[in-house]
Amino acid sequence: MIYLDYAATTPMGPEALRTYQDVAGTFYGNANSLHTRGTDAANVLNVSLETLRQTIGDVSVAITRSGSEANQHVIHRLLSAKQFQGHILSCRTEHPSIRDYLRDLADRYPALQLEDVPVDEQGNIHPKDVEDRIKPDTILATFAHVQHEIGTIRDIRAIGTVLARAGVPFHSDCVQAYGKIPIPMQDAHLSAISTAAHKIHGPKGLGAVFFSKMMEPNDELPPGTADVAAIAAFAEAADMQMKKGREAWTHIGELRAKMAERLPVDFRVLGEIVPERQSPYILGVRLPEMEGQEAMLACDREGIAIATGSACRSGDHGPSETLLALGYSPDRARTFIRLSFAYETSFAEVEEAALKLMNIRSRRAKNAPR
Known part of the structure; x- marks a missing residue:
C-alpha cells in the first residue's frame, strides 16, 4: 500500500524501535524504585527527558498519553489557575481535541467565554484580528502553529508578540509542527506547546507538553509506573527528526x-x-x-x-x-x-x-x- x-x-522509525527494544530489555526496573534496577531505569528516564527538553530549549516537559491529552492537559492547567473564569481566544480550525474540549468547558463553567478569531481563506490568523479581540479578562489564547488539515504555518511570532503585550498566556498545538519546522518558543512568547510522539516516528500512546520555565519549572510524568522504554524511544525519534x-x-x-x-x-x-x-x-x-x-x-x-x-x-x-x-x-x-x-x-x-x-x-x- x-x-x-x-x-x-507514522510507523516507528528503526532507531526509535531499536531504542525501545534495548531499554525494555535492559532497563526494565521501576524508575521509582530505590534499588539498582530502579535507579538505572531512572537514569535512562532523566536522560530521555533532557533530550526532549533540548529539542525546544529552556523548558520543562510534561509527558502525557497522547497529543490530544497534551492539549487538554495544558489548557486545563492554564484555565484552572484562573478558576475557569474569563475570556478565551481560539479559532474554528483548531484540532478537535482543543475545539471540542473548550466548548465542553464553556458549557460546564458559565464564567468562561469562548471567542473564535476568524481565519482567511488560506487558514491564516492575522495578528490584528487577535489584537482586536483581546479583552481585559482574556486569560488564554490557543492557536495551532501548523493547521492540521491544510498545513498552513501561522505567524505565531507576530501573534505571540500581540498577546505578550496584553499579558495573555499563549498555548500552541504543535503536533504537526514539532520536529518538522522550527518552533520559536521564546520569540513567540509561548507559555506552552503540545506534541505527540507518533507523529514523528515515535511510539503511540505518548504526548508531551513543553512549558516555558516561567510557567512550570518542574517536569511531570503520568501517574503510575513510567514507561521508560517508550519515553526513551520518543526522545530518540525526536532527536532523529531534528537531525534531518x-x-x-x-x-x-x-x-x-x-x-x-x-x-x-x-x-x-x-x-x-x-x-x-x-x-x-x-x-x-x-x-x-x-x-x-x-x-x-x-x-x-x-x-x-x-x-x-x-x-x-x-x-x-x-x-x-x-x-x-x-x-x-x-x-x-x-x-x-x-x-x-x-x-x-x-x-x-x-x-x-x-x-x-x-x-x-x-x-x-x-x-x-x-
Whole structure:
C-alpha cells in the first residue's frame, strides 16, 4: 500500500524501535524504585527527558498519553489557575481535541467565554484580528502553529508578540509542527506547546507538553509506573527528526510540489502558496463534485491510504470544520481530502498515487448520471 496519511500517524522509525527494544530489555526496573534496577531505569528516564527538553530549549516537559491529552492537559492547567473564569481566544480550525474540549468547558463553567478569531481563506490568523479581540479578562489564547488539515504555518511570532503585550498566556498545538519546522518558543512568547510522539516516528500512546520555565519549572510524568522504554524511544525519534532538519523539508517539499503538479487540473489545492508559510508535509485538496469519503474508499481499493481530515474525527461524517471556517458551503466542505508525506515517501509512490487519483476521477466522471 502507498501510505499518504502520515499526518494521522507514522510507523516507528528503526532507531526509535531499536531504542525501545534495548531499554525494555535492559532497563526494565521501576524508575521509582530505590534499588539498582530502579535507579538505572531512572537514569535512562532523566536522560530521555533532557533530550526532549533540548529539542525546544529552556523548558520543562510534561509527558502525557497522547497529543490530544497534551492539549487538554495544558489548557486545563492554564484555565484552572484562573478558576475557569474569563475570556478565551481560539479559532474554528483548531484540532478537535482543543475545539471540542473548550466548548465542553464553556458549557460546564458559565464564567468562561469562548471567542473564535476568524481565519482567511488560506487558514491564516492575522495578528490584528487577535489584537482586536483581546479583552481585559482574556486569560488564554490557543492557536495551532501548523493547521492540521491544510498545513498552513501561522505567524505565531507576530501573534505571540500581540498577546505578550496584553499579558495573555499563549498555548500552541504543535503536533504537526514539532520536529518538522522550527518552533520559536521564546520569540513567540509561548507559555506552552503540545506534541505527540507518533507523529514523528515515535511510539503511540505518548504526548508531551513543553512549558516555558516561567510557567512550570518542574517536569511531570503520568501517574503510575513510567514507561521508560517508550519515553526513551520518543526522545530518540525526536532527536532523529531534528537531525534531518532542512534535508527533510526540502525532500518533502519536492514531493508535495510533484503531487500538486500531477493532480488533475480541477482538483483545488488548499493552503498557502508561499512555501515558507506552508508545511510540505500536508497537502489539502478539494475534489470536484466528489465527496472525500468516497474518494478515500476508492483510494483504499486502489492501495492508497489517504484521509478526509483529522483522524480524531473518525466516525464524524459531517463536513470539515476547517473548510467551513474557510468559507466553504457544507456540500463543498465534504469534498475535502488530505494527503500527507514523510521522509521515506518516494517520488515513484507520488507518481503512482497521482495517476490512480486521476483514474478514480475519470471513472467517477464517466459513471456520473447524465
